Amino acid sequence: MLLNLRRAIIVSLIFFVLLGLAYPLLVTGIGQAFLGDKANGSLTEHGSTLIGQEWSGPQWFHGRADGFDPTATGGSNLGPRSKELLGTYKERIAALEKQGTTPTQDLVSASGSGVDPDISPDAAYAQAATVAKARGLSVGQVRALIASHVSGPQFGFLGAPHINVLQLNEALAELT
Template sequence: MSQTRQISKAIRSTLVLWLLTAFIYPFFMIFSGQILLPYQANGSLMTKNNTVLGSALIGQPFTQEKYFWSRPSVVDYSTNTDIEKTGTSGASNLAPSNPDLQKRIQKETARLKQFGVTATADLVYTSASGLDPHISMAAAEAQIQRVAKSRNLDPNQIKILVQQSIDNRFLGIFGEPGVNVLKLNLALDS
């Protein structure tokens, strides 16, 4: 086989593979996602009155007493107004012996104690991504009295909402059950 023919064959193979991997496969996946799982493919967006309130997959900060609070976030849930920092995620990577981490934990524990909330690990420590939308059932139960008091509701009513908002293990075996804070707070408002 001549060298020209080998180069021609290599160029054609490259173009075919490029067409397949850069266009055909991605468009097939987008089309399949939109047909089979449109809610998930479009970001699992939670809406109310045609207004997007957030994604069920990304945590949001809640600071008012009438809402359940999310996990603390090192990246402040990417609400930073600095364009270059928006959309970031990640952990602080601070060692347990780091004084900055110890100060932040003490400050968060004192804040929770001020509102009568028992500090649980996920209400004090940040998640690895900094964007976790879930809290543990223990963290949700620790906040029931505070939320009930601020909304003038019976704690048992809120406990029922918490139980209804539990996301079970993925496929029944992966991960731990948790409470999606955005879903729970939307249920509280309605």
């Protein structure tokens, strides 16, 4: 019986060292070596490029119409015939038109996660005139800035072109 107990303790210690120490350290090391930016949360001075932030005022580009509450991630489960969803969309469209922005799907609808950091190039270009006016820039300058921040589909074929709103706003702050 003591022999079996000793074997069990030795096997437990070996697996503790391998799976509890060596493996996590190896995976962390690989993550830091090859994907350090993502492994550390892709943090910048103003937040994470992986999580959408809320921007207030017409001088900034705005992300999807989520409210960016990371504790409330997930869809609303409102269907396409929902009167509540239609009312929400109408409110968002009115607010965008009031500030002089042409509503696009990205700016009116919410993402599935509620914290999507990206918008389509169309959504950014729709905000160009509003941002340019608020910052005293030419629309051409703002459109050129947008064009320089368009990222293509992942691996060249997965998804659609997109723009990270945080990175675009940080570049906008440097421009002015």
